[in-house]
Amino acid sequence: MLSLRHTVQTVERRSYLVREGEHPAESRIVLSGFVFRQKLTGAGAREIVSVHLPGEIVDLHNSFLTVADHSIQALTRAEVALVPRAELADVAARHIQVARALLVETLIDGSILKEWLLNAARRNSSARLAHLLCELAMRLRAAGLGELGRYRIPMTQEELADCLGLTQVHVSRLLSGFEKQGLIERAGRDIGISRWQPLVNLADFDPTYLHLFDAEAYPA
């Protein structure tokens, strides 16, 4: 076990951790709660480009690039560790396994981005939403946050829509559709995937891209 010099910060839902264009002096690791990265178009449309669970490093970018190319916001109230910019680089330079772990994390991050791009570009709205529900189910379980297919969706329909490039209205219709088809059950934001395999089929979901095995092989 190795120690990183850091401070802990508690942030409220929707507060910004980093704004696009800034160059913060530290990188962040999620300790509890959920955090997401977003980008805006000039016209003001928002896209959530990734969601981060406890244990994940949200912004290596800030330690190794000069400009933040996206904003980071809290999806729920969250605790994050702030690691000084130089600290991560120093530790990585001294411990090659750390450097390797950072690279692996970043490659997995890229893999998920590719799947999200495929999703947004080439799957219809219901497959897209189903895909996200499946991904959240697997990642939450992998993070030790509940059993597979039974969880509280950590975001509003508007935020779901912004993960998917859809509108909130359409997400609402899709969710009630899934419910009517008996694919899911809902109580507020608590969701239960009633029939996993049919939902996986609808979603065209194959968890390979999550590289869950690779992630375990090199814990940070």
Added chain:
Amino acid sequence: MLSLRHTVQTVERRSYLVREGEHPAESRIVLSGFVFRQKLTGAGAREIVSVHLPGEIVDLHNSFLTVADHSIQALTRAEVALVPRAELADVAARHIQVARALLVETLIDGSILKEWLLNAARRNSSARLAHLLCELAMRLRAAGLGELGRYRIPMTQEELADCLGLTQVHVSRLLSGFEKQGLIERAGRDIGISRWQPLVNLADFDPTYLHLFDAEAYPA
């Protein structure tokens, strides 16, 4: 200058370098020509998730992850260097600047993926196409392959469409639209951006996400 054990391979247009699901024994660096990464949906729709110019490392993934989460194909006839799986890891372990360069390249890769995701999810078709034309213009110039805004598009309309999540038919209509509006000139696949600023405005293009400066700071 440091040397990597490698072999050189020449590949024809459209041949596969890596197929999704494989676990090749080497990573690839583009020496000449263009190469792209693609993913397919279960229904067979294709999305090109990135395009790679000479000098770029296409698949660190294969050295550091256990399964290829996407396919790699030649966009044009190309020369690629094959670096054995262990070689990159060894060199990175011995030279921390190499490890850092690999990480920076991967972070930039992720930044471009985020922009493509924003593009596919939140911009309309004309902004999307214009955005790609601007990106190619800047990256080609940065790679020393011609002056800004005057180049040969290295792909067919179908491939353009697959970069954008559109159909070939629609890309055709959009391109002639741009031409009619005097934004671009065309002669076959040779393109000239006649009015850079209006195209940039239409595209909502801001090159920050390419991190061209960061890339220069750490040449591989």
Added chain:
DNA sequence: CGTTTAATTGAAAGCAGTCAAACTATGTGG
């Protein structure tokens, strides 16, 4: 020069968006 591959054009259909209003939760202060 013939054959294959790529690009253009037109007409029609459909998925998801937009606008608007009603309804339901959630939360806060009196």
Added chain:
DNA sequence: CCACATAGTTTGACTGCTTTCAATTAAACG
């Protein structure tokens, strides 16, 4: 603990961007 305010969700009617299907033209290639 209720009343009110705010935030989030549902539902309906209508619009429109992009796709689909199909046929033609142009370019590239051997």
